[in-house]
Amino acid sequence: MSKERIYLFDTTLRDGQQTPGVDFSVEDKIAIARMLDDLGIDYVEGGYPGANPTDSEFFSKKRTARSHFVAFGMTKRAGVSASNDPGLAALLQSSSDAVCFVAKSWDYHVRVALGTTNEDNLESIRASVAATREAGKEALVDCEHFFDGYKANPDYALACVKSAYEAGSRWIVLCDTNGGTQPEEVRRIVAAVIASGVPGGHLGIHAHNDTGQAVANSLAAVEAGVRQIQGTLNGIGERCGNANLTTIIPTLMLKPVYSERFEIGISTERLAGLTKFSHAFDELLNRAPDLQAPYVGASAFATKAGIHASAILKDPQTYEHVAPEAVGNERRLMVSDQGGKSNFLVELRRRGIVIDKDDPKLDRLISQVKEREAQGYSYEGADASFDLLARRMLGSVPEFFKVDSFRCMVERRFDATGNIKTVSEAVVRVTIDGETRLSVAEGHGPVNALDIALRKDLGKYQAEIEDMSLTDYKVRILNGGTDAITRVLIESLDSTGERWWTVGVSDNVIDASFQALMDAIIYKLVKNREDVRLAG
Numbered sequence: 001m002s003k004e005r006i007y008l009f010d011t012t013l014r015d016g017q018q019t020p021g022v023d024f025s026v027e028d029k030i031a032i033a034r035m036l037d038d039l040g041i042d043y044v045e046g047g048y049p050g051a052n053p054t055d056s057e058f059f060s061k062k063r064t065a066r067s068h069f070v071a072f073g074m075t076k077r078a079g080v081s082a083s084n085d086p087g088l089a090a091l092l093q094s095s096s097d098a099v100c101f102v103a104k105s106w107d108y109h110v111r112v113a114l115g116t117t118n119e120d121n122l123e124s125i126r127a128s129v130a131a132t133r134e135a136g137k138e139a140l141v142d143c144e145h146f147f148d149g150y151k152a153n154p155d156y157a158l159a160c161v162k163s164a165y166e167a168g169s170r171w172i173v174l175c176d177t178n179g180g181t182q183p184e185e186v187r188r189i190v191a192a193v194i195a196s197g198v199p200g201g202h203l204g205i206h207a208h209n210d211t212g213q214a215v216a217n218s219l220a221a222v223e224a225g226v227r228q229i230q231g232t233l234n235g236i237g238e239r240c241g242n243a244n245l246t247t248i249i250p251t252l253m254l255k256p257v258y259s260e261r262f263e264i265g266i267s268t269e270r271l272a273g274l275t276k277f278s279h280a281f282d283e284l285l286n287r288a289p290d291l292q293a294p295y296v297g298a299s300a301f302a303t304k305a306g307i308h309a310s311a312i313l314k315d316p317q318t319y320e321h322v323a324p325e326a327v328g329n330e331r332r333l334m335v336s337d338q339g340g341k342s343n344f345l346v347e348l349r350r351r352g353i354v355i356d357k358d359d360p361k362l363d364r365l366i367s368q369v370k371e372r373e374a375q376g377y378s379y380e381g382a383d384a385s386f387d388l389l390a391r392r393m394l395g396s397v398p399e400f401f402k403v404d405s406f407r408c409m410v411e412r413r414f415d416a417t418g419n420i421k422t423v424s425e426a427v428v429r430v431t432i433d434g435e436t437r438l439s440v441a442e443g444h445g446p447v448n449a450l451d452i453a454l455r456k457d458l459g460k461y462q463a464e465i466e467d468m469s470l471t472d473y474k475v476r477i478l479n480g481g482t483d484a485i486t487r488v489l490i491e492s493l494d495s496t497g498e499r500w501w502t503v504g505v506s507d508n509v510i511d512a513s514f515q516a517l518m519d520a521i522i523y524k525l526v527k528n529r530e531d532v533r534l535a536g
């Protein structure tokens, strides 16, 4: 029996950005869109072209290869034609494949928030969908406050859905905007929408987590017939967050009640990278991963030693609802951990590093990673540093250059006009092929000065690193107090478009930054040689 397809729609870049403390730069948005595209998400929605410079730049180019690239915005304003609405024009002119409109579907909001009539609102929905299709793009309509609107005035809420459907909207998405609807209500109301004549294959669900049931509500909607789920990575979003795609994806793929009936666009191989993916996203947000997150949390498959541990070793299924490897997580026990080894092998193989599972170097690498993670290193968010650590263990990283010493100075003083000025200067002494070079640089802050000095003169390697730039820098203090340990993560980019993260840890922030900068440069040099080997 062929399975029915469920489509996943990600709104991390817009609804997720409503999370307190989260603010994406264009670079962040591009990186996240690429991650989602690679994961196999069907629709990547990126915000409001025309509304602010970040989103306008983000939508100046298509940012996904496989996923539908979706712009988000309001339906046209009442009283103007679709062709005369500048907001609509910005959506249609952006480099998106599809436009998702937010439409009011609660008559109370139409009156109070829009200040327009019910009929004008329906006309705005129809005209916006029609204009989108004429522009050759797919149209989606998110019916805001749908469930609350349905409870207040079912006829009008249904009229909004039907107007969108009849105008040719590919998807009409039922939104629990306030997040207070219960699964039983979702099931009943979705069934009523389908009974009114709009097929489930054109319906989606957008749930917020205000009663801790955004995932449950999304699945209830699927059971009732919808075939698109909107959500965010790690469930970020305003208030209590949105439906968590990082939970929904493994549930749909691993739970027979869903996996026997449905399929999604994500491969089992990508599913096996989900834990790493989730943690890499947290690193990008500079947030500590949630230890108790379903499937991907560090505690999700952790069992304290004792009778559980011995039972779990005999038969893991006794205490695990799914196999941790299926989502790239690990069983954690207070005993030797064979699950960890296979994860390492998979990860190394993925990076083109070949090692036999019985090679003692592999055990040494695992114990070194564990030891360093205990010191504060985090390799989940710094894959280039992990790559280097593994290659060093195998003896395949040459000593390109040696940094004999560096010095950093920060001076705060008054300039000639009496204004306070802070100057940072760094001096780096490097030896290449027995020849010592001294570079001095000024920068915006000590890390920038150090970066410039380090990359100023690397002799015969200089040409190779010219196309490389530092694109992000994150600092996390791992424990408070005066003996705090600092972890620095640095993201680098080169002209091939590849981005890589490196990590440094120290009780001194400059030293931690320096380690991460060194790894970034050495990774680039190793990568250049690998590329040559692969091309040859």
Ligand SMILES: [Zn+2]
Residues within 6 Å of the ligand: 015, 177, 206, 208, 242
């Ligand atoms: Zn929302």
